Amino acid sequence: MSSKPVILVTGADLAPQALALLEDHEVVYTGKTPTQADIVAMARAHNPVGIIVRYSGVNAETMNAAPALRVISKHGSGTDTIDKTAAAERGIAVTAAVGANAAAVAEQALALLLACAKSVVQLNQRMHDGHWDKATHKGLELGGRTVGLVGLGAIGLRFAKMADAMGMRVIGFDPFAKNLPEHVTAVDLDTLWREADAISLHCPLTPENKGLINAQTLARCKPGVIVVNTARGGLIDEPALLAAVLSGQVRMAGLDSFCIEPMSHPHIFHGQPGFILSPHIGGVTSDAYVNMGLAAVKNTLAVLAATGVTTARGATPSAARV
Template identity: 45%
Template sequence: MDSRNILVTGPAINEQAVKLIADNGYSVAYVPPYTNEEDLVRIVAEVDPVGVVVRMGRFGASAIDAAPSLRVLSKHGVGVDNIDVDAATRREIPVVVAAGANARSVAEHAIALLLTTVKRIVPLDGSLRAGRWEKAGFSGVEVAGLTMGLVGFGAIARHTAVYAKALGIHVRAFDPFADDATFADAGVTRDAAVEDLLAASDIVSLHCPLTPQTRNLIDDKTIGLMKAGSYIVNTARGGLIDEDALVRAIDSGHIAGAGLDTFATEPPSPDHPFWGRQQIVVTPHIGGVTREANVRVGVDAVEGILAVIQGRDPGRERIVNYRALAKATT
């Protein structure tokens, strides 16, 4: 008998997404967040899902192999670095993403991190609560007139550019995969090389996927290209930053501050060096977690699963391993 189960790697999914699953005759099962591999494989084998909504934690080759009925993996968002895409491709399983569904929310969060970091909101809040009135001698920074460099120019970055420009920030971007018209339509300066963007920006905001080529993109060398006293914002993937290099740059003062929603390992360890540095503002990877985005992302993720198992086209642009699957079947 064909499986009628859809698994969610997380404690919940939006109610509208759950209703969509039920209305199409499927049942939903959940995995505790960030379940270890052994327990994940056991649960997957018990449920034998036809589709999986990947939210929290890694869904690797062993989990894929544990589900003989599996036909599609759907990311609750857009970043697939926690999915073994190669293992899925070997099984001819499409990996789909909810492209653009949380773009507005993540972009808002990027701007919130930027303002909180540049305006030193967190340390000022802490000192005031500790009984210190540090107005004398304080000198802030205006963001209007600064230059923001976006590494990657997908949907999230384009929304970020709109919000940044509204604040009077000059915006430039680097993305080797976007066409010139995308930059022209947004009124954003295009840099031909990421090194050029880093050198020209007061604020660097990361919006690219984590790949072998982009891992530790921000390291000692690239930080050295950045302006003294510049800022880093990361709402993409923690692995884009060499965290030890960032700590060194913060301690030296070369980087004035960083606003981070993602980490190399999630959740980070209790003794992570970021915790002792007030110049670094952190949030627990919740940039896209808003009521509005959760509805869009959850429904889009489930729609992607239903499209595949019902023989409909989810859209080529949503299938991250489309080319590999097409090549394997020709």
Template identity: 40%
Template sequence: MAFTVVSLGGPVAPEGEEMLREAGVTSLHTGTYPAKGEAVDLLSRAGADAIIVRLVERIDADLMKASPNLKVVAKHGAGTNDIDLAAAKALGVPVLAAVGANAHSVAEHAFMLMLALIKDVRNQDAYVRGGGWDKKGYRGRELRGRVLGLVGIGMIGRALAAMVQPIGMTTIAYDPFAPAAAFGPHARRVDSLDELLAQSDVVSLHCPLTPQTQNLIGVREFGLMKPSALLINTARGEVVDEPALVGALTSGRIAAAGLDSFAVEPPAKDNPLWALPNVIVTPHCGGVTEEARREVSLMTVRNVLALLQGGAVDQHCLVNR
């Protein structure tokens, strides 16, 4: 039986596309962030059996109803906050995610943001490009001896904790849903978010976006952090109250932030974060290195094909059981 897969937001990696071709699957895709009408039209015309979710604002009931043949929605990544899971469940459509496929890549990205901030890379780069060469004004510091606080201790958090240990950082973590074994040899469990915020020199966010974690870090939480603290967000932008973050950065309540995700994506051109010298930003790319994108694509395609063909799907990747 021939199947059609539609990727919303661009194609999967070439290796994934090849896997689909070898399976006899018709693979179609839109450009990044397609208009809803464009996506509905393609899904309807193609009679899509599967949707792969890449760069699209949201997968809602209208999109899932566009094709009467739809059998699965698969996120090209780990986070499914851009998919209406309740609607999928009501429609009987399983939702898959590529859990863990890009964990190492995201952990490295978080580590990079920490180093870039502590070494003042952005400002030093601009200074030299502007003709400067005086080291007396440099105020770079070391991560050695500092405390990393992880909010969430999944695969990404555990990988990051292992990365920073050799340079002399200690790691604490808060995750009320994780068993004791999840903390492993590199992270000490703390009992509350408040405790973690007060103790950490670097706070790195690795929790999913849920109603409970939306705006988890706001005015009150910034007030608990050290004035010298760095905030790293490679999770979801909505976990942080963005206006509160701007206030904390401009007032000196915290020292700096490294951000790979934002409350609205793509962010507005006049986002006030752009004007701040103590912020480094990247376009939600932490999990899309060449290696990670290939592995995410392969995991996503393998699970989509397994479901369409009646095979075994990795149960860790099945979101709405």
């Protein structure tokens, strides 16, 4: 059994470039798509000093199972699957690989927006079925139209730059954003709902914004608005969105995240032509895989160095919990 401090990864692998930085640690993997019970059991068995979160999350029970734990590092930007209150109570740092997958997710959001506006998926299927719809199809031109972004962090601003390059007017809401570029106009949510021809979500999920897209907010939008979500599924009231698509209030919805993941089957969106769906893979590219792995490991090591954790597995770290 190794005497090195353990890093537990809630997944089956890390990028080789990231793994190389952990040569002084024992790296233990939970395997693909672990359950909370799996993670608790692994934490109890290995007492890690750090957990790198790829899939599932980390709750208070996991933290209690690992007395040596000092840092929980997200392999990505969203930390909503980590109990941050419980971590703070135990003096455990929570970090995120902010911006590491910005390009990948922003490109996915743009792909979904274009697919919705240009009927890419539907026309592809019609062509394969032997149809030629040139005389009857009318697409939507995005140039000159307004896109409203909820969240203006690294991903939102990357998407904003691409939308601006396409000739779109970009408005956005983010109470924490500062020094926005000239091509982004800050607005309140009421203005965003009222003026946007397309809405793209790029914010973290919090108790305050859960169900942000709901029957009331959708009713305040322009008829025929496009909704894109590459952030978190909980930002959208899914039955309300389905009703809005069926009524025509929402022209199309392009979604990469869902309230329950993996997406339940059957699901209310299945078989609905007004939805373009992808399995939360916006940040899953070969480049983002490396970037997120490196950022997650560097964040982990920085916290461990700051807290003086150089002890072997099972030893008590020098930093006291708050």
